[in-house]
Amino acid sequence: MSKLWGGRFTKETDKLVEEFTASITFDKELASEDIEGSIAHVQMLGDCGIIAIEDANTIKEGLLTIQQKINNGNVEFLVEHEDIHMNIEKLLIDEIGPVGGKLHTGRSRNDQVATDMHLYLRKQTKSIIGLLNDVQKAIMNQAKDHIDTILPGYTHLQRAQPISFAHHLLAYFWMLERDKERLQDSLKRINWSPLGAGALAGTTFPIDRQQTAELLGFDMVYPNSMDAVSDRDFIVEFLSHASLIMTHISRLSEELVIWSSQEFQFIELDDAFCTGSSIMPQKKNPDVPELLRAKTGRVYGNLVGLLTVLKGLPLAYNKDMQEDKEGMFDTVATLDGSLRLLAPMILTMTVNKDKMHQAVSQDFSNATDIADYLVTKGLPFRQAHEIIGKIVLYAINNQKFLLGLTIEEYQQFSPLFKEDIYEILQPKNVVGARNSQGGTGFQQVKNQLSFAEQFID
Numbered sequence: 001m002s003k004l005w006g007g008r009f010t011k012e013t014d015k016l017v018e019e020f021t022a023s024i025t026f027d028k029e030l031a032s033e034d035i036e037g038s039i040a041h042v043q044m045l046g047d048c049g050i051i052a053i054e055d056a057n058t059i060k061e062g063l064l065t066i067q068q069k070i071n072n073g074n075v076e077f078l079v080e081h082e083d084i085h086m087n088i089e090k091l092l093i094d095e096i097g098p099v100g101g102k103l104h105t106g107r108s109r110n111d112q113v114a115t116d117m118h119l120y121l122r123k124q125t126k127s128i129i130g131l132l133n134d135v136q137k138a139i140m141n142q143a144k145d146h147i148d149t150i151l152p153g154y155t156h157l158q159r160a161q162p163i164s165f166a167h168h169l170l171a172y173f174w175m176l177e178r179d180k181e182r183l184q185d186s187l188k189r190i191n192w193s194p195l196g197a198g199a200l201a202g203t204t205f206p207i208d209r210q211q212t213a214e215l216l217g218f219d220m221v222y223p224n225s226m227d228a229v230s231d232r233d234f235i236v237e238f239l240s241h242a243s244l245i246m247t248h249i250s251r252l253s254e255e256l257v258i259w260s261s262q263e264f265q266f267i268e269l270d271d272a273f274c275t276g277s278s279i280m281p282q283k284k285n286p287d288v289p290e291l292l293r294a295k296t297g298r299v300y301g302n303l304v305g306l307l308t309v310l311k312g313l314p315l316a317y318n319k320d321m322q323e324d325k326e327g328m329f330d331t332v333a334t335l336d337g338s339l340r341l342l343a344p345m346i347l348t349m350t351v352n353k354d355k356m357h358q359a360v361s362q363d364f365s366n367a368t369d370i371a372d373y374l375v376t377k378g379l380p381f382r383q384a385h386e387i388i389g390k391i392v393l394y395a396i397n398n399q400k401f402l403l404g405l406t407i408e409e410y411q412q413f414s415p416l417f418k419e420d421i422y423e424i425l426q427p428k429n430v431v432g433a434r435n436s437q438g439g440t441g442f443q444q445v446k447n448q449l450s451f452a453e454q455f456i457d
């Protein structure tokens with residue numbers, strides 16, 4: 001039998017079964033983590049006197065050589081060796097001889113694969129935190145240039161009140177800040193070491209789990225060996241944080257698509273981030289934000305996929321858990337690619353200040369401000385609201401905007417109106433007046449920007 005576990009078997013594995021059960025086609029992504037975990041393990045085996053120090057050193061050297069060969073593309077992984085763990089063990093034995101067979105003393109593939117996954121996700125989580133930070137920087141950059149760029153703010157996608165474009169953009173800054181914080185917090189749980197849990201029950205060898213945890217930079221060891229080998233919560237957590245990140249990216253993308261439409265023309269995406277149509281020569285399509293919006297689907301799918309794999313699994317390890325990998329790799333690749341595109345796309349988009357300004361001068365988004373005006377003159381807000389409703393209706397019927405009504409027209413609705421109403425209704429003043437904490441008033445936006453600065457690395 002050519003298998004590492006072939007001893008108990010009298011027949012070769014069916015070829016289809018071999019292919020169906022193998023994970024090497026995708027878990028080869030974990031090669032470096034697998035080697036890193038093995039080096040820590042073998043170091044500990046030597047230090048604890050479980051195997052001879054010379055053997056431990058030989059194995060360590062062998063593992064480093066294999067890593068070199070992998071880096072140089074000189075290694076072929078084989079489906080017949082099922083997964084990355086057994087492929088590397090096989091390569092090791094080929095490299096240094098039977099002494100390589102001592103590496104697997106006191107561990108199982110169950111704690112080994114869990115260790116690999118923890119190491120992998122720790123690395124990727126940190127990298128994604130960095131990429132989120134880059135997108136935040138791009139947002140800040142645009143926001144700095146557009147504090148006094150005014151556009152309509154919407155509710156129900158109906159023009160509501162004018163706002164500063166910087167304020168609108170910065171809303172996304174804070175979403176991404178919470179995303180970063182969630183990922184940062186998840187590192188606490190990713191950073192538990194399953195190594196040494198064995199197949200499920202621990203081992204008879206006098207291993208030192210603390211040492212391997214320290215060598216691998218983990219904060220603590222799983223206190224329960226069964227939990228250690230069957231926990232995939234940290235992956236679910238990652239996929240869930242990734243889903244929320246994609247929700248945020250997708251909402252922003254949707255706005256970019258809308259804003260760059262002919263109907264809005266608020267922004268123009270750089271040519272480098274758009275594509276043309278094969279039939280309609282006039283078109284410049286926002287394919288990148290469209291795809292970012294769409295890729296959210298696969299990330300949600302990967303989360304639901306893993307939750308479904310895990311529900312109903314008895315303790316401890318089950319082969320089902322091998323299905324934790326592809327969705328995770330796909331999510332990492334999707335997030336990585338999306339965030340890398342998003343930052344430069346935001347940085348390079350041009351903002352059409354005039355179009356935005358034109359939009360706020362031709363709508364009723366200053367209506368609340370007339371109501372507030374009457375309130376400052378002593379009228380209860382509810383009554384003011386009623387009056388303004390009538391004024392808006394009157395203006396619509398007479399095809400005018402609020403700045404276009406004469407003072408006589410205003411005074412038909414209330415004697416409280418004076419000439420100063422026209423100054424108050426200027427979009428710039430409408431925005432500037434919203435100076436309550438966290439509001440869109442220019443001073444508030446400046447305060448927000450300098451506060452945001454503290455969250456950027």
Ligand code: ARG
Pocket residue numbers: 023027083084085109110113317319321322323
């Ligand atoms: N390829 C396996 C996985 O990814 C490794 C662990 C296999 N353990 C086992 N007892 N068959 O889950």
